[in-house]
Amino acid sequence: MNRFLLNNLLKKMKSNLLEGKSIGNLKIGALLALGSQLEAVFYYLGHELGLLFDVPKISDLTKIPEELAKIIKKYNLGEIDITGHSQEQISQEHLSVKLRNCLTCKDLLSSKISAEGPFCSFEAGLLAALVEKMSDLQCFAQEEKCSLQTDQSYCEFIIIYQKD
Numbered sequence: 453m454n455r456f457l458l459n460n461l462l463k464k465m466k467s468n469l470l471e472g473k474s475i476g477n478l479k480i481g482a483l484l485a486l487g488s489q490l491e492a493v494f495y496y497l498g499h500e501l502g503l504l505f506d507v508p509k510i511s512d513l514t515k516i517p518e519e520l521a522k523i524i525k526k527y528n529l530g531e532i533d534i535t536g537h538s539q540e541q542i543s544q545e546h547l548s549v550k551l552r553n554c555l556t557c558k559d560l561l562s563s564k565i566s567a568e569g570p571f572c573s574f575e576a577g578l579l580a581a582l583v584e585k586m587s588d589l590q591c592f593a594q595e596e597k598c599s600l601q602t603d604q605s606y607c608e609f610i611i612i613y614q615k616d
Contacts, residue, residue: 458485477559481571494556495577502581510586513613517547523582529575530554533606545613547583550606551575557600557607571598572607579611589613 461482465475507523510516517534524532533550556572572595580593590613597608 454485458482461485474559477556480556481560491573494574498574498577498579499581500577502578503585505582505585507582507585509588513587516583516586519586520547520549520579520582524551529578530558547611547613549579549609549611551579551609552606554599554607557598560600571595571600572609575607576609579609583611583613587613 461478465478465482468475468478505523505527508519510519521532521534524530529551531552533552534547551572554572554575556574576593576595580591583589583593584591591611592613593609593611595607595609597604599605599607
């Protein structure tokens with residue numbers, strides 16, 4: 453459990469309640485601060501949600517970044533920057549993604565709360581499912597850097613897909 457993060461989130465929740473503001477994302481943050489087993493739950497939820505999205509089937513893996521960007525925009529999941537989408541990198545087994553304003557931490561950035569380690573497992577699961585559904589390949593995604601960790605305006609993910 454990340455006690456420091458939890459305390460900061462609880463203080464922010466109290467402040468927001470007193471001011472009549474929303475605490476929805478702060479509740480999610482508090483849950484994640486309680487323990488890593490919740491990361492698996494949120495990854496699963498994101499993955500299952502992603503499987504419900506309408507996405508095109510893509511046989512040419514070099515087209516995945518372009519289609520992924522369209523889906524992210526269509527479903528208002530943030531703003532995406534595909535960083536590793538050259539022909540050579542797509543033909544390997546991963547895709548690197550920067551996601552600005554991700555659902556999990558976008559509201560937490562203004563509160564100046566920081567986190568240790570990955571925080572956006574929901575988005576990781578969602579990204580894995582989207583690429584999986586587009587490509588018909590087994591996929592796994594992991595957050596490499598969170599904006600709550602780095603103080604950057606984006607979270608970084610790697611999506612790994614198995615071609616065999």
